[in-house]
Amino acid sequence: MIIDGKKIAKDLRKNLKNEIENLKNNIKPYLVVILIGDNTASKIYVKNKEKSASEVGIKSKVIKFEVNINEKDLINKIEDLNSDTSVHGILVQLPLPKHIDERKIISKINPLKDVDGFHPVNVGNLSSGNDAMIPCTPLGCYLLLKDTIQNLSGKNVVIIGRSNINGKPMAQLLLKENCTVTVAHSKTKNIEKICQHADIIVVAVGKPKMINKDWVNKNSVVIDVGINRIEEKGFKKIVGDADFENIKNEVSAITPVPGGVGPMTIACLLKNTLKAYKNQVK
Ligand code: GUN
Numbered sequence: 001m002i003i004d005g006k007k008i009a010k011d012l013r014k015n016l017k018n019e020i021e022n023l024k025n026n027i028k029p030y031l032v033v034i035l036i037g038d039n040t041a042s043k044i045y046v047k048n049k050e051k052s053a054s055e056v057g058i059k060s061k062v063i064k065f066e067v068n069i070n071e072k073d074l075i076n077k078i079e080d081l082n083s084d085t086s087v088h089g090i091l092v093q094l095p096l097p098k099h100i101d102e103r104k105i106i107s108k109i110n111p112l113k114d115v116d117g118f119h120p121v122n123v124g125n126l127s128s129g130n131d132a133m134i135p136c137t138p139l140g141c142y143l144l145l146k147d148t149i150q151n152l153s154g155k156n157v158v159i160i161g162r163s164n165i166n167g168k169p170m171a172q173l174l175l176k177e178n179c180t181v182t183v184a185h186s187k188t189k190n191i192e193k194i195c196q197h198a199d200i201i202v203v204a205v206g207k208p209k210m211i212n213k214d215w216v217n218k219n220s221v222v223i224d225v226g227i228n229r230i231e232e233k234g235f236k237k238i239v240g241d242a243d244f245e246n247i248k249n250e251v252s253a254i255t256p257v258p259g260g261v262g263p264m265t266i267a268c269l270l271k272n273t274l275k276a277y278k279n280q281v282k
Helices: 005-021 040-056 071-084 104-107 120-128 138-150 165-175 191-194 263-281
Strands: 030-036 059-065 090-092 156-160 180-184 200-203 221-224 227-231 236-241
Touching: 005 040, 005 138, 005 263, 030 071, 030 263, 040 059, 040 263, 059 071, 059 090, 071 090, 071 104, 090 138, 090 263, 120 165, 138 165, 138 200, 138 263, 156 165, 156 191, 165 180, 165 200, 180 191
Parallel strands: 030 059, 030 090, 156 180, 156 200, 200 221
Antiparallel strands: 227 236
């Protein structure tokens, strides 16, 4: 089975749109995105975020800064947005230029407005099992899994990649569902062997087609977070961290790339913006 992230994301956006239309006041959810410098991928992501926000009735604005902005000016801007009660969500697009301390910047965002779920308060709340803003990509993966498997309790999951953006919050979400979670990474020995016995594999490492037939079994569900731009037989294309064509008939279910996790990530940003709104507008 192919897990249709495009369709599941579309349904999620439809529900969000409905809920936003039926809000009992005239205040619209409002998301502000801060984009620094000239990174092509970041510019594309931000454009997509703006477009999807407007489609569900979320107001959004992109604030652009030159690559040489100093840290203090950026922090001042974040503090202005924190105290502006018309703004419900703040997202600082990563990566940041090298002279800016990413951790410091993230820690300045009001946790209630932290639609990325990267602030230490949200990270702590997620791992304590409290209500939290949850990072968009793992939240999207989680919703795809719930759609595919429903009862996750007792499943053996291998998460490959231990980033703050995906691997670590993914582990927390699945522990909460009573999964048995293994987090593998670049220093893990025999990853392939560990994966062979997994019910679920979530992979986010940025290695094109790394997961092949030898890593999976007939019952595996593979969630592929990878987005790798490669050239094949003279054509440029985007592939995941799993070799989709090679294993799609060898596993129980798999997400395609593109059309799997990607659309869910943006839909979850919209979901988080509405959640942030509800936490602030009483
Ligand atoms: N850059 C790549 N992914 C992300 C993300 O999820 N959030 C932010 N803020 N920047 C990113």
